[in-house]
Amino acid sequence: MKASDIRRGHVLMIDGAPCRVMDFQHRTPGNLRAFVQVRLRNLNSGNTFDTRLSATEFVDDARLDTKELQVLYRDANGLHVMDNESYEQYSLEDEAVGDAGQWLESGMTFIAEWLDGRPIGIELPSVVELDVVETAPIMKTATKTASTKPAKLSNGMTIQVPEFVGEGDRVRVNPREGVYLERAK
Numbered sequence: 126m127k128a129s130d131i132r133r134g135h136v137l138m139i140d141g142a143p144c145r146v147m148d149f150q151h152r153t154p155g156n157l158r159a160f161v162q163v164r165l166r167n168l169n170s171g172n173t174f175d176t177r178l179s180a181t182e183f184v185d186d187a188r189l190d191t192k193e194l195q196v197l198y199r200d201a202n203g204l205h206v207m208d209n210e211s212y213e214q215y216s217l218e219d220e221a222v223g224d225a226g227q228w229l230e231s232g233m234t235f236i237a238e239w240l241d242g243r244p245i246g247i248e249l250p251s252v253v254e255l256d257v258v259e260t261a262p263i264m265k266t267a268t269k270t271a272s273t274k275p276a277k278l279s280n281g282m283t284i285q286v287p288e289f290v291g292e293g294d295r296v297r298v299n300p301r302e303g304v305y306l307e308r309a310k
Contacts, residue, residue: 133148135186136238138184159179160180163177187240192208192237193210193237194235195232196234202216227281230279250300254295258279260274274290278298284303
C-alpha cells in the first residue's frame, strides 16, 4: 500500500517487525514534496517510535487473520476465550487485549486479530448493553437534552449518562469510544 493510504489501526511491517499505526499526519509543506508522519508501536517489543515516509513510498501491510472469539472468564493468567468455529480455548494476555479488556464480559463475542499464530489486538463490537449499578438519583424534571451525570456500569467502567437514567437501568454503550447511546429496550 502507498504511504498516503495509511490509516490509524493498520498493522505494517517495518524492518521485518509488525507495527501498529497509532497516529498519522499527511503533510504537504509549501514547495516541498508531500510526506506522511507516522507514530508506530512495535508489536513485538512494545516500543513506540515516529517515522517519516514519502507520500508515494510503498509499505508492506502485515497479513492478519481474524477469529471470532467468545469470552469465557477472566483470572490472574489473563482473559480466557473460545474460538466460535473450532471451539479451541485460548488465554489472552493483557498486552494483546489492551484497553479494550475493560469492556469484555463473560459471554461477549468479539473479533481478534492474529499474526503468526498469536493474538495482537481485538476489535470490540460497536454496541454493548450494560446495567447501571451506581449513579445520582433521577431528576424529576430531566429531559432528553438535559445535562449529564457520571454512572458506574456493571463492568466497573464509569461513563456520562443523561440525568433521566437511574440505577438498575440497562443502557446501550459504544465501547470503542466509551459513550452512552441510549437506554436498552
